[in-house]
Amino acid sequence: MAKNVLDFEKPIIELENKIEEMRKHETMLDISKEIKTLEDKVLQLKESIYNNLTRWQRVQLARHPERPYTLDYIYMMTTDFIELHGDRNYKDDHAIVSGFAKLDNQKVMIIGHQKGRDTKTNLYRNFGMPNPEGYRKALRMMKLAEKFNVPVITMLDTPGAYPGLEAEQRGQAEAIARNLLEMSRLKVPIIVVIIGEGASGGALGIGVGDRILMLQNTWYSVISPESCSSILWRSWEYKEQAAEALKLTAEDLLEQKIIDRIIPEPLGGAHKDHQQMANTLKSVLLEELNNLLKIKPEKLISSRLEKFGKMGVFEE
Amino acid sequence: MGWFTRKKENISKESKKSDLPDGLWQKCEDCGEIIYNKQLELNLWCCPKCNHHFRIGSKEYISFLFDEGTFKEIDKKMKSADPLEFVDTKKYSERIKSTIKKTGLNDAVKTGTGKINNKKVSFACMDFGFIGGSMGSVVGEKISRAIDVAYEEKIPMIIISQSGGARMMEGAYSLMQMAKTSARLARLADAKIPYISVLTDPTTGGVTASFAMLGDVIIAEPKALIGFAGPRVIKQTIGRDLPEGFQRSEFLLENGFIDFIVTRKQMKEKLSLLIDYLHNNHK
Numbered sequence: 001m002a003k004n005v006l007d008f009e010k011p012i013i014e015l016e017n018k019i020e021e022m023r024k025h026e027t028m029l030d031i032s033k034e035i036k037t038l039e040d041k042v043l044q045l046k047e048s049i050y051n052n053l054t055r056w057q058r059v060q061l062a063r064h065p066e067r068p069y070t071l072d073y074i075y076m077m078t079t080d081f082i083e084l085h086g087d088r089n090y091k092d093d094h095a096i097v098s099g100f101a102k103l104d105n106q107k108v109m110i111i112g113h114q115k116g117r118d119t120k121t122n123l124y125r126n127f128g129m130p131n132p133e134g135y136r137k138a139l140r141m142m143k144l145a146e147k148f149n150v151p152v153i154t155m156l157d158t159p160g161a162y163p164g165l166e167a168e169q170r171g172q173a174e175a176i177a178r179n180l181l182e183m184s185r186l187k188v189p190i191i192v193v194i195i196g197e198g199a200s201g202g203a204l205g206i207g208v209g210d211r212i213l214m215l216q217n218t219w220y221s222v223i224s225p226e227s228c229s230s231i232l233w234r235s236w237e238y239k240e241q242a243a244e245a246l247k248l249t250a251e252d253l254l255e256q257k258i259i260d261r262i263i264p265e266p267l268g269g270a271h272k273d274h275q276q277m278a279n280t281l282k283s284v285l286l287e288e289l290n291n292l293l294k295i296k297p298e299k300l301i302s303s304r305l306e307k308f309g310k311m312g313v314f315e316e
Numbered sequence: 317m318g319w320f321t322r323k324k325e326n327i328s329k330e331s332k333k334s335d336l337p338d339g340l341w342q343k344c345e346d347c348g349e350i351i352y353n354k355q356l357e358l359n360l361w362c363c364p365k366c367n368h369h370f371r372i373g374s375k376e377y378i379s380f381l382f383d384e385g386t387f388k389e390i391d392k393k394m395k396s397a398d399p400l401e402f403v404d405t406k407k408y409s410e411r412i413k414s415t416i417k418k419t420g421l422n423d424a425v426k427t428g429t430g431k432i433n434n435k436k437v438s439f440a441c442m443d444f445g446f447i448g449g450s451m452g453s454v455v456g457e458k459i460s461r462a463i464d465v466a467y468e469e470k471i472p473m474i475i476i477s478q479s480g481g482a483r484m485m486e487g488a489y490s491l492m493q494m495a496k497t498s499a500r501l502a503r504l505a506d507a508k509i510p511y512i513s514v515l516t517d518p519t520t521g522g523v524t525a526s527f528a529m530l531g532d533v534i535i536a537e538p539k540a541l542i543g544f545a546g547p548r549v550i551k552q553t554i555g556r557d558l559p560e561g562f563q564r565s566e567f568l569l570e571n572g573f574i575d576f577i578v579t580r581k582q583m584k585e586k587l588s589l590l591i592d593y594l595h596n597n598h599k
């Protein structure tokens with residue numbers, strides 16, 4: 001059985017393995033009918049499982065270690081990528097990657113959180129948890145894009161900003177706050193895509209834009225279900241309930257009018273077919289960019305202010 | 317999210333601050349001095365012996381910052397609507413109701429306009445007593461509207477922060493208040509209208525990572541806890557105790573993140589002087 005299989009994926013994988021096994025004997029026996037029946041069954045099973053995921057299962061899919069990350073999307077969607085490094089102040093944060101790339105012929109600046117795939121690369125990427133220099137690097141790239149009139153695409157996928165001693169010393173809060181302010185008045189279009197985990201301020205720190213999109217199996221909230229559980233229930237055991245209570249899926253956020261659009265994933269999740277996911281994302285980005293590039297900078301900024309101004313629910 | 321305490325072995329206990337209890341006198345948690353309430357109030361809730369700043373709320377700050385009778389509150393009635401119908405060990409709607417009853421406040425921030433040495437300002441002051449001063453939709457909206465008042469009337473903005481961070485029970489709505497308030501401050505900054513941020517104990521999480529850190533000038537009361545991640549989370553991450561004074565005002569001053577430390581007694585005069593330096597130079 002493949003590694004990294006989530007509990008609710010197991011029945012599907014078992015059936016798929018069985019079909020695989022049968023195929024080996026197909027040349028000797030005429031079992032194509034049986035295979036077809038099983039294949040139909042797998043499809044049905046997949047649809048019933050993936051259309052009925054709990055919020056916690058969505059969180060697990062968003063964190064699936066085989067999901068495509070920012071650099072994967074860049075390689076699959078764009079050409080002529082030129083990676084740019086450093087915040088020109090302290091260092092290069094490897095938890096955030098950035099650079100110019102071309103989506104077909106459209107020049108873009110792409111900035112995203114970057115996770116690793118194994119222990120070594122995860123340590124290098126700090127598990128996708130930026131330090132202040134990561135947010136400052138991102139801001140530097142946005143200013144560069146603004147100066148040369150190139151639209152910005154940001155990709156969010158982080159368990160949070162790094163809660164370390166040095167991060168505090170170098171002003172984690174200031175770095176995030178500065179980005180929120182500067183992104184709200186950047187003169188070029190910004191498209192934000194949540195490609196995995198959108199955990200709190202660490203995600204929002206590169207998450208202010210004109211269009212906010214979420215891949216189907218991702219989450220975005222003020223806190224992770226685990227931390228929420230530990231604070232409100234005073235135990236790590238209530239993460240499922242916390243995920244339900246936080247209403248943190250793409251469908252939830254669309255209903256809350258916090259995001260603009262959900263981007264469908266291949267059946268079973270983005271990790272099942274990287275290229276298909278990248279193709280879908282690319283066509284959505286091109287369509288969105290095409291619309292945004294028609295808007296004058298002043299209008300873009302005033303609409304952005306209005307967009308975030310409307311977020312929130314209260315009584316008076 | 318600092319208003320809950322979480323127990324964890326191998327880590328030394330936090331010093332716990334309490335809100336002002338009722339009674340005739342109080343004990344200073346720093347030096348143990350017994351102080352009569354009346355005396356404490358006359359001393360702006362600072363210990364006469366060691367100058368420890370007791371935690372106070374918006375009502376108290378308004379009482380000594382503004383020229384008498386000039387403060388006019390706005391959006392007084394705004395209340396949380398529990399958009400997620402959030403339930404943990406308790407319903408959020410119940411939590412809100414009981415906190416309103418207990419504190420006499422409708423949410424964790426009070427906003428309005430008033431005069432400081434005859435200079436009109438737009439003002440917001442948070443209350444830690446209301447669910448840890450956490451920021452949900454009401455706090456975000458009230459602060460945004462106060463910034464709009466500053467923008468429209470071309471008067472300086474002053475915000476006193478005191479918060480455990482974003483309010484979990486409003487999920488992503490809470491998170492978005494960070495972007496909303498910061499965007500309003502961007503517009504204020506473009507109009508060259510001054511914004512002074514005052515940090516008090518504690519200012520952490522999403523409040524620090526948005527408007528609290530965006531002042532043209534940022535000042536803090538002595539020894540206030542100021543940070544992004546709470547000390548407990550950092551301790552758990554690094555697996556050891558934190559150095560003395562870590563994330564306190566003096567630490568932030570040393571690291572270049574605040575302009576100066578202000579005692580409560582100097583606060584009004586310093587704010588007045590800063591307004592004088594920053595405001596109305598573009599005429």
Ligand SMILES: [Zn+2]
Binds near residue numbers: 367
């Ligand atoms: Zn004392």
